[in-house]
Every structure is written in C-alpha cells, then in structure tokens.
Amino acid sequence: MAISKTKIYEPLTTSRAINLLKELDFFKKDSILTCNEIGDGNLNLVFQVTEPQSGKSCIIKQALPYAKVVGESWPLTLNRAKIEADALKLYKEHVPQFVPEIYYTNDDLAITVMEDLSSLKITRKGLIAGEEYPHLPEHLGEFLAKTLFYTSDFYLEPPAKKILAQKFSNPELCKISEDLVFTDPFFNSDTNDFEPELYDDVQTLWNDFTLKLEAAKLKKCFLTESEALIHGDLHTGSIFTDQYTTKVIDPEFAFFGPIGFDIGQFFANLIFQLLSNPKDKERLISGYIVDAWNTFEKTYSDLWRKESREKYTEVEGYLDFVLKKIFQDAIGFAGCELIRRTIGLAHVEDLDGIFDNDLRINAKKASLQLGRAFIKTRGHHIGPESILPLLSETAAYAAINKE
Amino acid sequence: MAISKTKIYEPLTTSRAINLLKELDFFKKDSILTCNEIGDGNLNLVFQVTEPQSGKSCIIKQALPYAKVVGESWPLTLNRAKIEADALKLYKEHVPQFVPEIYYTNDDLAITVMEDLSSLKITRKGLIAGEEYPHLPEHLGEFLAKTLFYTSDFYLEPPAKKILAQKFSNPELCKISEDLVFTDPFFNSDTNDFEPELYDDVQTLWNDFTLKLEAAKLKKCFLTESEALIHGDLHTGSIFTDQYTTKVIDPEFAFFGPIGFDIGQFFANLIFQLLSNPKDKERLISGYIVDAWNTFEKTYSDLWRKESREKYTEVEGYLDFVLKKIFQDAIGFAGCELIRRTIGLAHVEDLDGIFDNDLRINAKKASLQLGRAFIKTRGHHIGPESILPLLSETAAYAAINKE
Numbered sequence: 001m002a003i004s005k006t007k008i009y010e011p012l013t014t015s016r017a018i019n020l021l022k023e024l025d026f027f028k029k030d031s032i033l034t035c036n037e038i039g040d041g042n043l044n045l046v047f048q049v050t051e052p053q054s055g056k057s058c059i060i061k062q063a064l065p066y067a068k069v070v071g072e073s074w075p076l077t078l079n080r081a082k083i084e085a086d087a088l089k090l091y092k093e094h095v096p097q098f099v100p101e102i103y104y105t106n107d108d109l110a111i112t113v114m115e116d117l118s119s120l121k122i123t124r125k126g127l128i129a130g131e132e133y134p135h136l137p138e139h140l141g142e143f144l145a146k147t148l149f150y151t152s153d154f155y156l157e158p159p160a161k162k163i164l165a166q167k168f169s170n171p172e173l174c175k176i177s178e179d180l181v182f183t184d185p186f187f188n189s190d191t192n193d194f195e196p197e198l199y200d201d202v203q204t205l206w207n208d209f210t211l212k213l214e215a216a217k218l219k220k221c222f223l224t225e226s227e228a229l230i231h232g233d234l235h236t237g238s239i240f241t242d243q244y245t246t247k248v249i250d251p252e253f254a255f256f257g258p259i260g261f262d263i264g265q266f267f268a269n270l271i272f273q274l275l276s277n278p279k280d281k282e283r284l285i286s287g288y289i290v291d292a293w294n295t296f297e298k299t300y301s302d303l304w305r306k307e308s309r310e311k312y313t314e315v316e317g318y319l320d321f322v323l324k325k326i327f328q329d330a331i332g333f334a335g336c337e338l339i340r341r342t343i344g345l346a347h348v349e350d351l352d353g354i355f356d357n358d359l360r361i362n363a364k365k366a367s368l369q370l371g372r373a374f375i376k377t378r379g380h381h382i383g384p385e386s387i388l389p390l391l392s393e394t395a396a397y398a399a400i401n402k403e
Numbered sequence: 404m405a406i407s408k409t410k411i412y413e414p415l416t417t418s419r420a421i422n423l424l425k426e427l428d429f430f431k432k433d434s435i436l437t438c439n440e441i442g443d444g445n446l447n448l449v450f451q452v453t454e455p456q457s458g459k460s461c462i463i464k465q466a467l468p469y470a471k472v473v474g475e476s477w478p479l480t481l482n483r484a485k486i487e488a489d490a491l492k493l494y495k496e497h498v499p500q501f502v503p504e505i506y507y508t509n510d511d512l513a514i515t516v517m518e519d520l521s522s523l524k525i526t527r528k529g530l531i532a533g534e535e536y537p538h539l540p541e542h543l544g545e546f547l548a549k550t551l552f553y554t555s556d557f558y559l560e561p562p563a564k565k566i567l568a569q570k571f572s573n574p575e576l577c578k579i580s581e582d583l584v585f586t587d588p589f590f591n592s593d594t595n596d597f598e599p600e601l602y603d604d605v606q607t608l609w610n611d612f613t614l615k616l617e618a619a620k621l622k623k624c625f626l627t628e629s630e631a632l633i634h635g636d637l638h639t640g641s642i643f644t645d646q647y648t649t650k651v652i653d654p655e656f657a658f659f660g661p662i663g664f665d666i667g668q669f670f671a672n673l674i675f676q677l678l679s680n681p682k683d684k685e686r687l688i689s690g691y692i693v694d695a696w697n698t699f700e701k702t703y704s705d706l707w708r709k710e711s712r713e714k715y716t717e718v719e720g721y722l723d724f725v726l727k728k729i730f731q732d733a734i735g736f737a738g739c740e741l742i743r744r745t746i747g748l749a750h751v752e753d754l755d756g757i758f759d760n761d762l763r764i765n766a767k768k769a770s771l772q773l774g775r776a777f778i779k780t781r782g783h784h785i786g787p788e789s790i791l792p793l794l795s796e797t798a799a800y801a802a803i804n805k806e
Contacts (some may be wrong), residue, residue: 153626158578158581158626160574162572162573163574166569166572169565171562171565171566174565175561183715187714209719212715212718213721213724216715216718220556223556225627225628225629226627226628312586312618315612315616315619316612317612317616318616318619
C-alpha cells in the first residue's frame with residue numbers, strides 16, 4: 001500500500017519515512033538515503049532524510065496523537081498538523097522569505113514534508129552560544145507586521161476572515177496556552193515547577209491581586225479577541241536563523257487571536273537572554289526589541305496606509321490607537337511569558353541552563369519581577385523606549401543581587 | 404414526495420405549508436386548516452396555520468434565499484435559518500420562559516415550525532400604541548444575563564465555547580450589521596436614507612472625526628470580540644410581549660460577539676419611544692433602562708459567583724471590570740443603533756411614524772445628538788444612572804426645539 005495515499009494514521013519509522021519520500025518522487029527509487037529522527041519526541045516525530053551523494057535533504061514532521069509532558073501522556077488532536085501546514089502555506093503567500101518550503105502535506109497521516117533548515121540554527125541555541133543576529137529583529141518585525149496585517153479585518157473582507165478563522169479554530173492547543181500561560185502560574189497549580197529558593201517570590205506573586213486582575217484581563221483578551229491569525233508559540237525555539245536568514249517554524253498553535261501575543265512572546269524570549277547574561281547583553285537585547293518593534297510599526301503602518309480595505313483606516317488617530325493597543329497587549333503577554341517560563345510547566349534553557357545557582361535564582365527572580373511589572377504597567381507604555389528603564393533595572397537586579 | 408423529508412429547497416406555499424404540518428402529524432390528515440402568510444416578505448416567509456375548530460395553531464418560518472431591500476434583491480445564505488433554530492434551541496436550555504417552543508426544524512428547507520405567539524404583541528407596536536410592559540425590563544435583563552453568561556468563557560469550557568462559536572459562525576449576516584450599523588451611516592454612503600432637513604446634522608456627523616474614531620473602535624469590537632453568543636438583532640421588533648409574558652424571536656443574526664451589543668440595541672430601541680413621545684415617556688423609558696440593566700447586573704453577578712468555571716472570577720475587581728466594559732460597550736452600540744436607524748438604510752416606525760413633520764425632524768435630530776453623545780462619552784459611564792441626564796436633555800430637545 002502506498003504510504004502517501006493511506007488514510008489510516010500510523011506513526012512513521014525511519015524506513016517508512018524513506019519509502020514515503022521515494023513514493024513522492026522526492027528521491028529516486030534506488031537512492032541511498034540516511035534518515036534520523038531528530039525531534040524532541042514530546043509532541044511530534046521529526047525525520048531528517050538525506051541523500052549523501054547529492055547532499056539533497058528534507059524534513060518530515062509528523063504529529064503524534066498525544067503529548068508527553070512530565071512523564072505523562074495525554075491525547076492531543078492530530079489536526080494540529082493540518083493547522084501548522086495551512087499556516088505555513090498562508091505565511092508563504094505573504095512572507096515566503098521567512099518560512100520553510102512545504103513540499104507535501106497529508107492531513108490523515110498528520111505529515112508535512114518541508115525544507116531542511118539544518119544549515120541554520122535554532123535562535124535560542126544560537127543566542128545561548130553567544131551568537132548575534134543583526135537581521136533577526138527587522139526580519140521578525142516584518143514577519144509579524146505582514147502576517148498579522150494580511151490576516152486581519154483591516155485587509156481581508158470580514159466574511160473571508162471569519163471563514164479563515166473557522167479553518168484555524170484550534171481549541172485544544174489554545175487550551176494548553178490558556179492553562180499554562182495564563183492560569184496555572186498565577187495560582188498554586190500542580191503543573192507549576194520552580195526551585196525552593198523562589199518560594200517567597202512565588203507566594204508574593206500569587207497574593208498580588210492587582211497582578212491577577214490584570215492577568216485575568218489578558219487571559220480574556222486571549223480567549224475572545226480574534227484580531228488576526230497569530231502563530232501562537234513564537235518563542236526563539238520556533239525560529240531558525242543565521243547572519244542573513246530567518247525562518248519561522250512550528251505554527252501548530254496558530255489561531256485567530258490578539259496580535260500582541262506573538263510580539264509579546266518574541267520579546268519575552270529575547271529578554272531571557274538579557275536575564276541570563278545581564279552584564280553583556282542588556283544593550284544587545286534592548287536593541288533587538290527596539291528594532292523589532294520599529295520595523296513592525298513601520299511595516300504595519302505602511303500596509304495600513306496602502307493596502308487597507310477598511311474604510312475607517314482613513315480616520316485620523318485610528319492607526320495610533322491600534323498600534324498602542326498592540327504594544328500594550330504585547331507587553332502584558334510578554335509579562336505572562338516571563339512568569340510562566342520561570343515557574344510554570346515549560347521552562348527555557350536560557351534560564352535553566354545558568355550553571356551558577358545564585359545567578360540562576362537571581363535571573364529567575366528578576367524574570368518574575370519584570371513579568372509582574374510588564375503586566376501591571378503595560379497601560380503606561382506606548383513604545384519600546386519606555387520599557388528600556390525597566391529592562392535596565394532588571395538587568396542590574398539579575399546581575400548583582402546575589403543572595 | 405414527503406415535504407418534511409425533501410432535501411431540495413423550494414419556497415413554501417400556503418398549501419405546501421398545510422401539507423407539511425399534516426405530514427409531521429402536527430395536525431390530523433383530515434383537519435380543516437387556515438393558513439396565512441404574515442411575514443413582511445423581505446427576508447423570510449412566515450405562515451400562520453390554524454385549526455379553527457380546536458383553536459390550535461403554529462407558525463412556519465422559512466428563510467428566503469435572498470434579501471429584498473430598497474427594491475433590490477441580493478442573495479443571502481439559507482444557513483441563517485439553521486442559526487436561528489439552533490440559537491432558539493440553545494436559549495431554551497437556559498431561558499425557556501423567554502423563547503417560543505420549537506416543534507420542528509429542517510435545515511435543507513430552511514424551515515422552523517414553532518409556537519404561534521400571536522396572542523402577544525410585537526413590543527415595538529405595543530409601545531407605539533401606548534401600552535406599558537412593566538415586566539419587560541426585568542424579563543429582558545434576565546434573558547440577557549443568562550444567555551450571555553451561559554455561552555461565555557466564564558461558564559463554558561473554552562474549547563467547548565470555541566466549537567460552539569464555529570457552529571454559530573455567521574459571516575453573511577454579520578456583514579450586514581458591519582456595513583449598515585457600523586460603517587455606512589458614518590460616511591456618505593448610497594444606502595443612507597434621511598430627510599433633507601437633517602442634511603446639516605448629518606454633515607456635522609460625517610465631519611466629526613472624534614466620533615468616527617470611536618465608531619471605528621466599536622466596529623473593531625464587533626468584528627473581533629467573541630465574548631458570548633449574542634442575538635445580534637435585539638430590537639423591539641424581535642420581542643413579543645404582553646403584561647406578563649416576554650418572548651424573544653428572530654435570532655438569525657446570532658454569532659459570538661460582544662455582550663454589550665444586544666443590550667445596546669435593546670436600550671436604543673426603547674429610546675426611540677422616548678424620542679417619539681418625549682413629554683410623556685421620558686420617565687417610563689428611563690425606568691425601563693434602569694430596571695433592565697439592574698436585573699441584568701444582578702442576575703449576571705449571581706451567575707458569576709455561583710456558576711462560573713473560570714478561576715479568575717474569584718479575583719476581586721474582575722466582575723466589576725467585566726460589567727463596566729459591558730455597560731460602556733452597550734452605550735456605544737446603542738449610539739450606533741440610534742444613528743443608523745435615523746439616517747441609515749433600515750428605519751424604525753417609532754420615528755418614521757411621527758406624523759408632525761417638525762416633531763419628527765426634531766426627534767431625529769435628538770436621536771443623532773444622543774447617538775453621538777453615547778458613542779463619544781461611553782467611557783465615562785459605569786451604570787444607567789449616569790446616562791439619565793443625557794436622556795433628559797434629549798427628551799427636552801426632542802420636545803421643544805421646533806424649527
């Protein structure tokens with residue numbers, strides 16, 4: 001039976017992965033291929049298949065019907081493979097330079113065959129290794145502006161947008177974010193995970209009802225505001241990069257949500273680098289954030305002026321209102337991301353990988369402090385310059401405040 | 404061929420309507436029945452079928468595949484019949500006392516067979532005739548609180564709500580509101596319709612950019628905020644009533660949108676009564692609005708405290724925040740409704756039926772003035788008491804300011 005035509009889901013093996021690519025004529029039947037499973041195995045299988053003779057290669061990503069987290073498994077819709085493939089195809093229409101090529105998709109098998117990006121590095125790992133990516137901010141700024149403008153009611157006819165929103169309805173993966181980003185870290189939940197040294201800070205956070213009220217508003221925004229197709233998981237582990245190239249991957253959490261979410265997640269995941277290396281990286285990371293926002297703002301404003309189909313975009317002040325809302329939402333969502341990656345279920349290597357115990361704890365305390373400040377003060381910020389003092393304070397705190 | 408099993412749409416005739424009810428065993432095969440088409444014929448056929456001998460009767464509503472407006476026809480999805488029937492069934496779970504019984508639905512024929520409410524009056528007509536409905540405000544307050552709480556993320560599990568929201572995705576009918584409520588009346592659009600005497604006021608409105616910026620924000624809210632299943636067309640023509648009973652009908656515009664929209668449309672359509680008869684009705688209508696909001700607020704707050712499944716509803720201040728947002732949105736949406744029913748495509752009999760030309764023009768000028776004030780000042784209001792002075796001013800203006 002031809003693998004590419006089957007309608008019955010079965011996880012691939014390396015040999016089935018090879019057969020699939022030969023069936024698809026991606027490689028010749030008599031090619032000699034190598035195949036390695038390179039995924040982290042929690043949610044997806046990822047096979048890298050290479051023809052050593054020609055150097056030609058590709059990636060097969062297959063969703064698993066469950067998620068493995070903290071040793072347990074729970075069922076998880078295979079439909080996320082379709083969402084991911086559909087989002088990548090849609091991105092390709094607007095920002096082909098920032099996404100991998102998609103060669104083949106099969107919704108029944110939950111499979112996407114795509115460009116092998118292994119010549120690039122995962123941005124998180126590159127940053128941790130001390131690399132700098134001068135083009136990353138402007139690339140992401142452009143990616144965000146274009147994907148978030150072209151899928152909004154400002155560009156699409158509203159009925160077309162609503163039909164697209166149905167296609168990207170993603171209840172199960174949204175639920176993961178609703179719980180793990182917006183709820184669990186703010187309450188004493190079983191999923192939380194943090195060092196005993198953080199206990200007092202976490203208690204303070206859980207008892208900060210001003211914070212919780214603001215977190216409630218941000219969760220409501222995430223639950224109800226269908227502004228544009230957002231990536232939904234745009235941390236630095238979802239971005240491949242080198243000095244010249246930026247590729248966004250893994251939009252399996254994509255759905256129609258608030259524009260600020262993607263921007264906030266990206267900002268927060270850059271900030272983990274500032275926290276992990278406060279003396280050396282404050283200027284670099286602050287610069288990345290300013291550059292990314294400025295590119296976003298400029299690109300989005302140009303699109304608004306030139307390509308909007310919404311009559312009200314002519315009205316003086318409306319663009320400023322929309323940009324201000326996006327920025328304030330982004331800062332709030334960045335605050336949630338800082339907190340949840342510090343004390344919630346899913347951590348980041350930037351912080352957990354800090355070898356020195358005191359420095360790591362300090363960095364995490366600083367992360368919680370900045371997260372709380374972002375969430376509570378987001379209404380006062382209208383652009384990246386006004387958050388720079390907060391970043392400086394946080395860097396200073398992370399650097400020197402040894403216990 | 405049995406009508407009730409057909410899958411091919413065809414508009415009913417009176418004889419086919421009778422046959423359908425006999426096939427469904429709603430009436431015996433040998434019953435002598437009368438059947439009248441009582442719809443206004445713009446969007447739907449409405450047959451009232453009666454067995455004079457027993458007095459038993461029912462209504463068959465069938466969607467037409469087009470809308471007739473200003474002499475023209477445009478195609479319109481039959482799916483709205485399914486949306487309407489599904490909304491009425493869902494309302495029945497939560498507020499059976501406020502909706503008609505549904506006896507039968509057929510999505511292919513776009514048909515709903517339901518309780519005959521002709522012992523009641525359409526609220527708009529009753530109010531115009533000078534009737535008073537002391538229970539109407541508390542009934543509507545309860546209807547709104549329950550339907551809008553039980554279909555929100557505060558009660559439903561968010562994934563269940565998202566699946567329900569897909570079922571109620573209603574792009575074509577939303578587009579009608581997006582254009583006719585939120586856009587066309589604020590610009591010089593072909594669909595607008597107003598007396599020459601209003602020309603200066605309308606020019607002033609079109610040149611009021613502060614107003615247009617606020618209207619833009621309200622339209623964005625309508626386009627993007629999926630808070631709960633709203634009725635979407637809750638004017639006083641969608642409510643049957645008498646001294647004791649209130650029944651909400653016609654939710655064919657239903658979709659997941661901002662909670663304040665239903666409340667605002669209801670308020671505005673009460674206010675048309677105040678405008679049409681300012682000397683006699685100011686106190687009555689102001690009282691209705693205060694009572695409706697107070698019942699809504701109390702019922703919604705009780706549900707929030709007792710039946711919420713969202714952890715954040717415990718957080719002090721969150722309920723107040725949500726109620727304040729609902730009220731302010733409602734006032735803004737009421738403002739849009741006041742304006743669009745005065746100068747847009749679809750008017751209301753309350754205003755157009757004012758016989759005296761000067762009084763009618765005055766009432767319409769007052770409507771525009773109040774609409775603009777509502778939209779621009781909504782952020783300052785936190786409850787119905789604070790809008791009462793505006794209602795008084797408006798009543799005074801409508802009553803005495805003859806040209």
